Amino acid sequence: MSSIAIGVMAILVLLLMLAVRVPIAFALSAVSVVGMLLIRGPAAAMSVLAEQPYNFIAHWSMSAVPMFLLMGSVAYHAGLTSSLYRAARLWLSGLPGGLAVASTAACAMFAAASGSSVATASAMGKIAIPEMLKYKYDPGLATGAVAAAGTLGSLIPPSILMVLYAIFAEVSVSRALLAGILPGILSAILFMLMITIRCKINPSLAPKVEEEVDWRQRFEVLREIWPLPVLIAAVIGSMYIGVFTATEAAAGGAFMTFIVAAARGSLNWSVVKNSVEEAVRGTATILFIALGGFLLSRFMAVSALPNYVAHLVDGLNVSGMVVVIGASFIYIILGMFLDSIGIMLLTLPIMLPVLEAAKLDLIWFGVLVIKYLEIGLVTPPVGLNVFVIKSVVGKQVPLEVIFKGVMWFIITDIVTLAILIAFPEISLFLPRIMN
Amino acid sequence: MIASRRILDLIVNAMLIVSGICIVLMMLVVVADAAMRGLFNSTFPGAEEYSSNYFMVAVTFLPLAFVHRIRGHVIIELFTTRLSPRGIAGLDAAVGFFCGLGALIFCWATTGKAITMTREGEYAIGSILVTVWPTRWMLVFGIFVLAVALCFQALEDARVAAGLDPPRSADDSALTH
Secondary structure (H helix, E strand, C coil): CCHHHHHHHHHHHHHHHHHCCCCHHHHHHHHHHHHHHHHHCHHHHHHHHHHHHHHHHCCHHHHHHHHHHHHHHHHHHCCCCCCHHHHHHHHHCCCCCHHHHHHHHHHHHHHHHHCCHHHHHHHHHHHHHHHHHHCCCCHHHHHHHHHHHHHHHHCCCCCHHHHHHHHHHCCCHHHHHHHCHHHHHHHHHHHHHHHHHHHHHCHHHCCCCCCCCCHHHHHHHHHHHCHHHHHHHHHHHHHHCCCCCHHHHHHHHHHHHHHHHHHCCCCCHHHHHHHHHHHHHHHHHHHHHHHHHHHHHHHHHHHCHHHHHHHHHHHCCCCHHHHHHHHHHHHHHHHCCCCHHHHHHHHHHHHHHHHHHCCCCHHHHHHHHHHHHHHHCCCCCCCHHHHHHHHHHHHHCCHHHHHHHHHHHHHHHHHHHHHHHHCCHHHHHHHHHCC | CHHHHHHHHHHHHHHHHHHHHHHHHHHHHHHHHHHHHHHHCCCCCCHHHHHHHHHHHHHHHCCHHHHHHCCCCCECCHHHCCCCHHHHHHHHHHHHHHHHHHHHHHHHHHHHHHHHHHHHCCEEECCCEEECHHHHHHHHHHHHHHHHHHHHHHHHHHHHHCCCCCCCCHHHCCCEC
């Protein structure tokens, strides 16, 4: 059997293993090592297993992952995120669909701080959805807004997915993170615009909230939430002006979050314990999967399958845009069934040589990949964020209503994607002018 | 069985505490290094080497058994939703033994490398020389305890599948997609 055929077989076996509940990290690693054994023999396979995992993990740029996770978990457990929804509500509830718009804005901020889409959907869902349902908002709109806006954390920095993408694509982590800012903000704005237009056209979706809010209340609430946007801006800003690397900015962000929490009197033993445990658990889970993805990329290189695919695509004489659109379909279909990190690490070893052959900008494509993965978090049948919201609302809102509500946001996401594909500068402007 | 589970839990918890200390130390060392560079045009001796070789390895590999204990490794549940709880336990038992065997092979491969590096006195060169061979053993230890935890939980799942124990509650289910 040729090495390319072994590569193809390995992908099929990998999908089969994932289907029978083999953890993603183990499935990626097992297929890669066995594949290398078949192509290069047992000595080479054991050598890869003995050396590569350590070399992959003991790497400076990887340290950004635990540091960003620590920053997010401290911000959450110390209550720095707790007033976000109230602040967004006081400022935005006057708009048509104001509570849903406020939920989207609060989700975007929370997601930026936590870096986790699932944590955002879970935390904001508990606060925002009951409030919207209380004011007789359409259940599909109420749940869909939080499920979809929760995914914004994958794009707005600090984003763990983006850090991993940058490491695998061998591009600057700081530049990749900066590239996500404008597309993330654009996604949030388009979500809010879509909600406002829909509610303006059909006011029964979101009855107007009758409450008196004065400017004093609006500015007072900003005093409670200001540390979080300032911290995020400081982390992004320090990378932007080139003072700190991504790892240093992340560690500084985590450190300052501890200081802010202590200054507010919300740092106690329980907060430290829960934050550290959550960060450590997240790091081990994510980096073990990343390690599997790394071994897969090594195996794919040995199998020569990615080069074969790149050669094949090159032979078709198609433009870069066709490659991007083709990739869009692959990612959106995989996003319906697989986990975000899994999809990224499964596809990049094959995709990267194709993109390089097509001379596409890898940072721009990274933004598109993360956007595809965001969409995957809410598409049926598996959309993880939808299930998180379902677990929050219980029997109050049926699953199909949530999926139906999310559809409007998926359509908006596709519009955002089309804009990002048509105007690469939206993603590349900030990395280009970065110091 | 219960006594063995308690001993395993103690070891797993101790590893979690060590990795928790390491993530905090990593934050402090990286911040100190950046601050010293900005303020005194100097560096924290060995910051990059300690962060990469010691703290990253500890934070990644030592909590793996804990993540497994809380069934936190990411799996795809979509295609097995129609199976009965016992059927799922049977499948998890088979997968657990398979993964445990894989982890033992991984452990064996890295042990050989750790022995070689220990004999050679492996070190990393930065602003100072940092001895890094002990971190090879962190990886070995983390994976070995993971292998034991995998086999242990597979055994428990096998008991559920055989009807000797009741199926686990929904709260114990894995982090799934």
